[in-house]
Amino acid sequence: MIKSRTTRPVAKLAVLAAMALTLGACSSTGGGGFGGMFGSSEPAPPVEPPPAPEMPASIRSEEIVGRWGLASYMNPNDRVRTENAARGQCKNPYIIGAGTSGGVMMHLADEATPQELRLKGSPSGKNYIGPPGPAGDPRDREIVSFDGRILVTKFIDKDAAVRYGNMVYVRCAPRA
Structure with a gap:
């Protein structure tokens, strides 16, 4: 050694x-x-609850698939005039298509390409259109009103809501 x-x-x-x-x-x-090895005197970090499951909307995606005239307004007093302007857009309609997973094909704010969005309900009874996840996400739009012929939405994101206003979709007549 x-x-x-x-x-x-x-x-x-x-x-x-x-x-x-x-x-x-x-x-x-x-x-x-x-x-x-011997236990810790520090408390364990709190466990975050899992995200709440999506609630179904009271409006089905099939109800909004179709051809729509589209216009928007900022001032609620302009709604009737805007609905008439949207009817005039049916010669160049906004198409809401059916998604492959049960949603609808629409644009998110500031996105050039449509993507599949979901109709989501909320505990308050409001309906939303947006990407998968909880209702009221900043990328969602709230459905302000819908009667089968006229759909009015507004974006949740304040900046997008200011830029786009209340979006009025008027269902176009079927093609002859």
């Missing part, structure tokens, strides 16, 4: 390094040093 002056200090250093790695591993697993 070869003995050297540096053998013993190097061996001690190796043991200390191994202990440091072991303790570091304990604390990185959330155990807080030896607390992971």
Whole structure:
């Protein structure tokens, strides 16, 4: 066996390094040093509840699929005039298509490409159109009114709501 002056200090250093790695591993697993082995005095972080399931809307997606004249207004006093303007847009209609998963194909605010959106209900009884997730998401639009012939929506996002106003969709007559 070869003995050297540096053998013993190097061996001690190796043991200390191994202990440091072991303790570091304990604390990185959330155990807080030896607390992971003997229990921790720190409370566990609160568990977030799972997202609420989507509520079905009182309007079915099939009810809004079709060809629509589209216009918008800011001032509620302009609604009737805007409905008439939307009727005039049926020569170049906005198409709401059926999605492949039961939703509808529409545009989100500021998006050039339509995508499948869902009709969602809420505990308050309001209906929304938007991407999957809870109702009232900033990307959603609220259905303000719908009577089968006229659909009025407004975006939840305040900036989009200011830019687009209340969107009025008037169902176009079937093609002759």
